[in-house]
Amino acid sequence: MDMGRESRWEKDAVTVEIGFALVTAVALGGAVFAVALAVTRVFDFSGSVSRGVLVGGALAGAVAGVWRLVRVLYRFDVERRKGR
Numbered sequence: 001m002d003m004g005r006e007s008r009w010e011k012d013a014v015t016v017e018i019g020f021a022l023v024t025a026v027a028l029g030g031a032v033f034a035v036a037l038a039v040t041r042v043f044d045f046s047g048s049v050s051r052g053v054l055v056g057g058a059l060a061g062a063v064a065g066v067w068r069l070v071r072v073l074y075r076f077d078v079e080r081r082k083g084r
Contacts, residue, residue, distance in 0.1 A: 040054060
């Protein structure tokens with residue numbers, strides 16, 4: 001018997017959840033960066049101001065993406081441990 005080991009269904013659920021977390025994290029990070037890019041275009045920033053806004057947008061997008069990834073996987077783990 002496989003006592004203490006994950007079933008195939010549980011492994012598949014983890015794989016799907018990781019994929020979902022990655023896709024939504026990339027989408028959120030891209031959306032945050034797109035907002036920063038739109039701001040530079042709408043207000044016609046140029047030079048170092050534009051670069052600063054884009055770097056800030058990239059950093060904010062990376063932070064938002066990592067936050068989303070961790071949040072989705074943490075919530076999945078909590079639910080999995082509850083047995084739902």
